[in-house]
Amino acid sequence: MKKGIFIAAVLGAAVLLGGCSGQKSGVTASASSDTAATTAKETGSGANTFTVGFDQDFPPMGFVGDNGEYTGFDLELAQEVANRLGRKFVPQPIAWDAKDMELEAGNIDCIWNGFTITGREDGYTWTKPYMENSQVFVVGKDSNIKTLADLSGKIVEVQADSSAEKALQADGKLAGTFGTLQTTPDYNTAFMDLEMGAVDAIAMDVIVAGYQIEQRKADFLILDEALAAEEYGVGFKKGNDTLRDQVQEQLDAMAADGTLKNISEKWFGKDVTTVK
Template sequence: MKKIMIKMAAALSVLALLSGCSSKQETAPADQAGETKESGSEESGAAKAGDGEETFTVGFDQDFPPMGFVGDNGEYTGFDLDLAKEVANRLGKKFVAQPIGWDAKDMELESGNIDCIWNGFTMNGREDGYTWTKPYMKNSQVFVVAKDSGIQTLGDLSGKIVEVQADSSAEKALKEDETLLNTFKTLQTTPDYNTAFMDLEMGAVDAVAMDVIVAAYQIEQRKADFVILEESLSAEEYGVGFKKGNEKLRDQVQEQLEAMAADGTLKKISEQWFGKDVTTVAK
């Protein structure tokens, strides 16, 4: 009897083993189907990724308030980003805010990582490097100093340490004005203007050269004892810069900017950020 039970147990073990093999073989097609499905998903993703027309990716400096920056809620915000988002909505495209290193902006644009540069982007001196919209805002480069610094004119900057953002319009303007530049003790660069203002607050630098729109906003937000010198370094205009030759997308954006000027949207967004309409797009 014992031998019979042992043989029955062995037989059951063999059947279980065969059953297990059968189950594994039966599930193989399902696994292959899963691979096919996954492959299909990849194709779908590639098709979606290839629909570049459906997205509008804007390159911006995330440390450049009020044009583009990280808000208190951790989200990207800013005057230029609000304009770009509205344009994207009107074009039926998905808006993508893409922070970039400002000194790497040309590489980002040339590689196709972004569709345009829209972030207080000065046109003057860059006319031939990009395909531009018409200017939508006036600006100037100015110097910010501590109120009690005793610096009141450009002449007072002689022997002083001046700081600018790397590859900025202010840096370009200063390097073109060698007479003024040679009076400084040092002209040093920083990655962003938040750092520049901290340097100014600590007394590490005597002045910061930058866009007047951004300077006024920073002073107001920080409630700092800073002033803007009356003498400006240069007058300029802001535009939206596209890769050279991309007239199609430029024209689409320009058309929407003009429509936004006509229906009052530009004025409304401007007043939300600056308390007045600072835009210059013809209605």
């Protein structure tokens, strides 16, 4: 399935044909050059690389491991897709609130890091959802906050430009009851703020919340009432159907041969993927 090689072969043939066309060779070479530029633009930042934008402070989806290397569930999926496409995998950490700028500039081929489709349907070209998620609130285990109503007058923290922030903006009635709704660059900072008592609750992805709580071995809990249900997908620059289709084809193949299931069980102890 190494489509980058296939495309290169087609373009090479076009150049050879141009060289055999006599006086029209200049026109043909120009057309071939334009085709190559268009193909590179459509398929990604480089024909031989697959550059994935991610938040390096978002375990277990993407983060810096104990060995100093980038790791995570989403990054492992992306690495496998890159291998199957015959491309070099390049994990590119980005500031989450600058992700659109990075994508538009062509610095990354896609955003793949617990990236919520819900509410962003028209902003990107998406793969099919590969995982379900929900936005929840995390509080201290000894907190008197048991329901969403108990958040009234409290300090709630959320990552800037996250799905949780967008969900709270959409549900202005709930957010309006908070004493303060403040943002933070990453959820590692948010958990430290909660542990120190600087905030009363964190609004975030349930998948990430569960992982953080387990890893920190701290006395946090997730409220039973969820803020919103959503789905994760891989987001590409609007109109980049070519690369999206290549990635989707590999995700489908990974679901069929059990690779998705195996990677999911490695990170979560069960299969949480939804690609069938």
